Amino acid sequence: MEQQSRDSLDEDVDYRSAWSLASTHTDLVYEYGRRFPNYRYGSQPFARGDELASRNERVLHLLMLHLYDNKLYTAPIEDLRNVLDVRCGMHGLWARNMADLFPEAQVTGFDQFIPDTEGRENLSFILQSYNDSWILDEITEVHGKLDFVYARGLMAGSQNYPEFYKQCFEHLKPGGYLEETEVVPYCSCDDGVYREDSAVRAVCNLRPALERAMGRDYNLATNMKRLIEEAGFVEVQERIDKVPWSPWPNPATDLKGHESGRIFQRYYESGIQGWILQPCIRHMNMTADQVNDMCEKAINELAQLDEHWYSPCITITARKPFSNTNQT
Numbered sequence: 001m002e003q004q005s006r007d008s009l010d011e012d013v014d015y016r017s018a019w020s021l022a023s024t025h026t027d028l029v030y031e032y033g034r035r036f037p038n039y040r041y042g043s044q045p046f047a048r049g050d051e052l053a054s055r056n057e058r059v060l061h062l063l064m065l066h067l068y069d070n071k072l073y074t075a076p077i078e079d080l081r082n083v084l085d086v087r088c089g090m091h092g093l094w095a096r097n098m099a100d101l102f103p104e105a106q107v108t109g110f111d112q113f114i115p116d117t118e119g120r121e122n123l124s125f126i127l128q129s130y131n132d133s134w135i136l137d138e139i140t141e142v143h144g145k146l147d148f149v150y151a152r153g154l155m156a157g158s159q160n161y162p163e164f165y166k167q168c169f170e171h172l173k174p175g176g177y178l179e180e181t182e183v184v185p186y187c188s189c190d191d192g193v194y195r196e197d198s199a200v201r202a203v204c205n206l207r208p209a210l211e212r213a214m215g216r217d218y219n220l221a222t223n224m225k226r227l228i229e230e231a232g233f234v235e236v237q238e239r240i241d242k243v244p245w246s247p248w249p250n251p252a253t254d255l256k257g258h259e260s261g262r263i264f265q266r267y268y269e270s271g272i273q274g275w276i277l278q279p280c281i282r283h284m285n286m287t288a289d290q291v292n293d294m295c296e297k298a299i300n301e302l303a304q305l306d307e308h309w310y311s312p313c314i315t316i317t318a319r320k321p322f323s324n325t326n327q328t
């Protein structure tokens with residue numbers, strides 16, 4: 001297993017190179033058998049750029065489409081001209097779908113690891129970290145300020161979420177919408193159907209120590225409404241769905257819950273090791289073998305289908321006021 005360790009952030013990166021069309025797909029650091037983007041190395045702890053991460057991102061997109069009845073967004077938007085997908089992922093799936101749906105709009109995605117194919121005319125991708133000052137001049141000069149900012153799966157990526165929402169606010173035009181979807185990264189159970197010695201829960205229980213060690217909030221989901229309100233957004237709406245972690249047993253009475261559980265289980269299987277491997281090795285003094293063993297046990301346990309774990313999936317939509325006085 002090839003390993004490489006680098007401990008410092010790459011502070012010398014020229015952020016103005018964000019518009020470079022160079023592919024990020026070859027610029028990877030191999031660690032513990034997984035790949036991590038070299039761009040702003042160390043600033044995000046999740047494996048990216050390999051087949052498993054690719055599968056995980058595709059399954060997440062499928063899960064969200066299923067949960068939201070094939071809708072790409074819930075905000076009451078119309079007449080889109082300039083759309084931004086923050087942390088668009090290595091495939092930019094949401095951004096691609098939006099560019100198809102709104103051929104008149106310009107859709108831009110940015111990520112620390114961007115798709116290696118050039119987009120179509122109304123779609124572009126930027127290599128940039130959402131923790132830096134966003135460089136959007138080239139799109140805003142042509143298309144004006146943003147009218148829709150979309151974000152999904154941001155947890156654990158930042159140590160300063162208020163700054164992220166401030167940037168969303170600043171780059172949106174008055175009346176523009178922000179929408180964000182986050183899954184609570186902890187397993188809940190309402191009916192007590194789980195094992196006392198659950199391996200799934202043991203993995204979840206690593207979270208508080210990881211958060212402390214990394215100085216990061218894994219549970220953005222339950223804080224984002226407050227943070228979005230504090231950033232000055234109005235008409236803040238919250239939607240909460242339950243996502244089972246494995247298919248719940250009654251497809252006849254709850255087909256949606258059954259199917260979303262089936263998809264989530266695939267999401268967990270393809271994701272869990274890449275989410276916790278580097279943080280546990282670096283911050284919990286665990287070995288790769290110990291982490292892999294924990295993940296394997298949790299994945300196998302979920303596959304038994306004898307527990308009723310679920311997570312709330314939370315979506316917030318919010319509007320930037322038309323005036324400074326927060327009026328509509």
Ligand SMILES: C[S@@+](CC[C@H](N)C(=O)[O-])C[C@H]1O[C@@H](n2cnc3c(N)ncnc32)[C@H](O)[C@@H]1O
Pocket residue numbers: 043044048057060061086087088089090093094110111112113128129130131151152153154157
């Ligand atoms: C869970 S994936 C979500 C992908 C996509 N939003 C979706 O829902 O399909 C998280 C993405 O955030 C990116 N990422 C993590 N930290 C980042 C940062 N500081 N700036 C930009 N992108 C980041 C990762 O490269 C990864 O593609």
